[in-house]
Amino acid sequence: MAGRGAGGGGRKTRNFATFRLFPRAGAADPNDRVFVRVDNNDYNVPGFADEDPFDSNFTADAADLHSFASGPLPEHVRREILELGLPDDGYNYLSHLRELRPAASAASSFVPNSTARPEPLPLDVKAYDASRVRVAPSADDLDEGKTMCKVAAKTAPLRRVQRALDPDVARLLDESDFSHGGSEDEGLEEDFVIMANQAEGDDEVEEEEEELGNGIFSDVEEEKEEEEFEDEPKPRVRRLLDEQFDLLALEEYGDSDDDDDDRGGRDGDYELPSEAIEELKLFCDQNGCVDEDYRTPADFVRGRLESTTADEVDESANVIQKCAEYAERYLNEPAEEKETVLVSESSDESEVWDCETIVSTYSNLDNHPGKIETPGNRRKRLPRVFPGETATTNDLIKLHGKEKLPVDYLPQRKRNGEKEKKVKPAEAFNAEKVKKEVHKETKEEKKARKAAVKEEKREARKAKKELKGLYKSETQKAQKVAAVTGPSSIRLM
Amino acid sequence: MAAAAVYGAGGAMKGGKLGMEGAVDMQLNRIRITLSSKNVKNLEKVCADLVKGAKAKELRVKGPVRIPTKVLHITTRKSPCGEGTNTWDRFEFRIHKRVIDLISSPEVVKQITSITIEPGVEVEVTIADV
Numbered sequence: 001m002a003g004r005g006a007g008g009g010g011r012k013t014r015n016f017a018t019f020r021l022f023p024r025a026g027a028a029d030p031n032d033r034v035f036v037r038v039d040n041n042d043y044n045v046p047g048f049a050d051e052d053p054f055d056s057n058f059t060a061d062a063a064d065l066h067s068f069a070s071g072p073l074p075e076h077v078r079r080e081i082l083e084l085g086l087p088d089d090g091y092n093y094l095s096h097l098r099e100l101r102p103a104a105s106a107a108s109s110f111v112p113n114s115t116a117r118p119e120p121l122p123l124d125v126k127a128y129d130a131s132r133v134r135v136a137p138s139a140d141d142l143d144e145g146k147t148m149c150k151v152a153a154k155t156a157p158l159r160r161v162q163r164a165l166d167p168d169v170a171r172l173l174d175e176s177d178f179s180h181g182g183s184e185d186e187g188l189e190e191d192f193v194i195m196a197n198q199a200e201g202d203d204e205v206e207e208e209e210e211e212l213g214n215g216i217f218s219d220v221e222e223e224k225e226e227e228e229f230e231d232e233p234k235p236r237v238r239r240l241l242d243e244q245f246d247l248l249a250l251e252e253y254g255d256s257d258d259d260d261d262d263r264g265g266r267d268g269d270y271e272l273p274s275e276a277i278e279e280l281k282l283f284c285d286q287n288g289c290v291d292e293d294y295r296t297p298a299d300f301v302r303g304r305l306e307s308t309t310a311d312e313v314d315e316s317a318n319v320i321q322k323c324a325e326y327a328e329r330y331l332n333e334p335a336e337e338k339e340t341v342l343v344s345e346s347s348d349e350s351e352v353w354d355c356e357t358i359v360s361t362y363s364n365l366d367n368h369p370g371k372i373e374t375p376g377n378r379r380k381r382l383p384r385v386f387p388g389e390t391a392t393t394n395d396l397i398k399l400h401g402k403e404k405l406p407v408d409y410l411p412q413r414k415r416n417g418e419k420e421k422k423v424k425p426a427e428a429f430n431a432e433k434v435k436k437e438v439h440k441e442t443k444e445e446k447k448a449r450k451a452a453v454k455e456e457k458r459e460a461r462k463a464k465k466e467l468k469g470l471y472k473s474e475t476q477k478a479q480k481v482a483a484v485t486g487p488s489s490i491r492l493m
Numbered sequence: 494m495a496a497a498a499v500y501g502a503g504g505a506m507k508g509g510k511l512g513m514e515g516a517v518d519m520q521l522n523r524i525r526i527t528l529s530s531k532n533v534k535n536l537e538k539v540c541a542d543l544v545k546g547a548k549a550k551e552l553r554v555k556g557p558v559r560i561p562t563k564v565l566h567i568t569t570r571k572s573p574c575g576e577g578t579n580t581w582d583r584f585e586f587r588i589h590k591r592v593i594d595l596i597s598s599p600e601v602v603k604q605i606t607s608i609t610i611e612p613g614v615e616v617e618v619t620i621a622d623v
Binding site: 015016017018019020021031033035038043045 | 522599603606607610615616617618619620621622
């Protein structure tokens with residue numbers, strides 16, 4: 001009525017505008033929506049959806065851009081693009097920028113990792129924690145060796161190092177994290193959990209140090225024990241037993257850790273124990289040994305070569321003698337030490353069967369013992385004898401051919417025999433005919449002969465085909481059986 | 494068109510009332526808000542909020558009209574190949590639609606609709622003459 005203005009032919013005037021809510025392009029908040037017009041009517045709604053979707057893109061930059069459609073981007077735009085690290089190739093990447101989510105959720109998305117261990121060292125760097133080294137207050141007895149040892153004892157290698165931070169800076173950083181927003185952590189005034197976690201990390205470092213310290217340098221031990229009480233509390237006081245255990249553990253299960261320690265210690269003036277050095281010297285003196293003839297201890301005794309290890313040589317020369325002595329002793333001993341061993345025999349009264357004997361521990365569930373039979377040969381099962389067979393006198397079944405068929409027992413052989421018999425008299429008959437009328441019937445004779453030959457051949461072919469078919473079927477059956485029972489390598493067909 | 498007819502009828506009816514409420518100076522339009530969604534719960538919530546908001550601003554509201562849900566059926570073979578018993582999956586996709594009519598000025602409507610929206614609910618606003 002009021003709305004229908006147009007006539008019958010045209011469309012009725014459409015006095016309405018349709019808008020849809022779409023999320024704004026490039027907006028961080030999914031709830032940030034604008035109304036977008038979705039129809040093409042002429043109707044104008046002045047108060048609604050004044051912001052076209054394209055308005056939001058018509059920022060100052062974009063306005064400039066459209067005036068510089070083909071030319072280069074304005075300077076400030078280019079600077080901004082470069083600042084962002086995007087390439088300066090004439091395209092305005094700023095149109096693809098997206099707002100970040102509001103800061104209210106930023107605090108929750110950047111949570112400092114409280115369980116992170118300090119960074120592992122790069123491979124070409126070695127770090128040592130020398131915070132426990134005590135510089136001797138008096139400079140009197142500065143025995144280099146001893147000092148070095150003490151230092152080595154207290155120094156422990158580190159695998160991870162925290163970045164060097166000023167404690168003030170670190171404090172500030174921590175504070176700034178917590179000041180943002182109302183995170184739940186703010187309620188926790190005490191950070192005992194964090195402290196506990198850190199304490200664990202320190203303990204690991206401590207243990208490494210102690211293992212090393214208890215190795216060789218006993219003069220340091222006392223100091224060590226003193227220190228322990230000062231440091232973070234251990235579960236209990238270390239006893240001598242603990243140290244011994246550590247020593248043992250070191251010896252048996254020496255880590256690479258300890259090797260590193262040792263090497264680190266030796267980098268200074270650390271010397272091998274004196275015995276080792278002497279041995280090495282001896283070895284150097286005896287260097288000639290390896291090059292020339294092989295020598296036995298007996299050679300030494302007989303004085304063929306000089307040697308400084310006289311003691312050893314003597315001992316080794318006496319080995320044979322010693323062996324002989326031992327042997328004699330061993331022989332003599334049992335003769336001297338014969339003891340009478342009394343063995344009590346069991347009386348008859350106690351010999352009562354108090355339990356049943358077990359024949360087998362296998363249960364009948366799994367084990368099915370067979371019945372013991374008289375050893376008659378029930379296994380010999382000969383195949384049934386086919387009528388008309390001649391080869392049954394042997395007890396052996398012969399298999400012939402590729403298919404390994406028991407040829408004598410196949411059913412078809414009979415027929416061939418009959419056919420042969422049929423053919424033969426026919427042939428004979430023909431032959432007779434031929435002989436009587438040799439002159440006249442050469443053509444006919446020839447024909448007849450040829451016909452006979454043809455017949456024979458035909459019959460032969462037929463027979464062959466039949467036999468072949470028979471063979472094939474038998475082979476198939478045999479293959480089936482072999483497939484189930486025999487090894488898979490048997491191929492009969 | 495059917496829509497235009499509805500508008501026309503509504504307009505004729507409300508003309509008198511508008512005269513009585515002459516204090517309101519801004520131009521009023523008939524506004525139809527169509528809400529559609531796959532999710533009934535959210536949809537109903539948004540509808541209720543809208544109606545509540547409109548009533549709070551003392552607008553004339555025609556309460557949420559429930560258009561019959563459209564159900565999209567997709568029936569496919571379960572099997573990726575043709576083998577096996579011929580079992581079929583029956584999927585369906587339900588679209589619920591609600592319509593709310595208001596008479597107010599466009600700005601007010603903008604305010605209302607900006608507050609209440611849930612995710613997954615599509616809002617379409619049609620504005621026509623009174």
